[in-house]
Amino acid sequence: xxxxxxxxxxxxxxxxxxxxxxxxxxxxxxxxxxxxxxxxxxxxxxxxxxxxxxxxxxxxxxxxxxxxxxxxxxxxxxxxxxxxxxxxxxxxxxxxxxxxxxxxxxxxxxxxxxxxxxxxxxxxxxxxxxxxxxxxxxxxxxxxxxxxxxxxx
Numbered sequence: 001x002x003x004x005x006x007x008x009x010x011x012x013x014x015x016x017x018x019x020x021x022x023x024x025x026x027x028x029x030x031x032x033x034x035x036x037x038x039x040x041x042x043x044x045x046x047x048x049x050x051x052x053x054x055x056x057x058x059x060x061x062x063x064x065x066x067x068x069x070x071x072x073x074x075x076x077x078x079x080x081x082x083x084x085x086x087x088x089x090x091x092x093x094x095x096x097x098x099x100x101x102x103x104x105x106x107x108x109x110x111x112x113x114x115x116x117x118x119x120x121x122x123x124x125x126x127x128x129x130x131x132x133x134x135x136x137x138x139x140x141x142x143x144x145x146x147x148x149x150x151x152x153x
Contacts, residue, residue, distance in 0.1 A: 002065050005073045009061020009080065016084045017054045023091040030098065037148030041141075053135045060121050060128050067124040076120045079113055086110035087139075090146065100150040107146050111139035 025031065057080070064076045087110045094103035114136045122129035 001070060002073075005065035005070075005077065006062045008077055009065060010058050012077065012080050012084050013054055013058045013061065016057070016087060017050075019084075019088040020050070020091050023088070023095050025095050031095070034149055035152035037145055037152065040145055040148075049134070049138050053138060056128070056131045056135060060117070060132055063124050063128050064120060068120070072120055072123065076117065079116050079120070083110050083113040083117065086113060094146065094149075100146065100153060104143065104146040104150045107139065108143045111136070111143050114139055 061077070061080065065073050068076070086106045089106035090103045090110065093099040093106060118129055118132055118136055121132055
């Protein structure tokens, strides 16, 4: 059962990375015309943080599957699936129909759902939980950025 749960976790992260890549488009004219918050990080930060986040999420999922009970593992995977769905909802709503309000709500909820992921991860590995903290902080930052875009546009 542990290899199956690990595979589900890796698949969820792959869906997250792939879905984000399909919907997020910063090169088109629409995005470039938005009034960005003054404190938005430079573009290269996004290229560093997202690969890191995806790798740590995958490691976390495998660690949970290998070290915790089935109940904890499936709780983690369920919360991760909801979090991924919310993150992809943000990407879609922000970049496709340009619904900045719905996008901001989805991302704020995604950030909230990451808290139980951190707690469950800490039960399996303090080190991996600490490595997952930047993901939590990034989602909070991204939520405020999304809110900033919503307010300015």
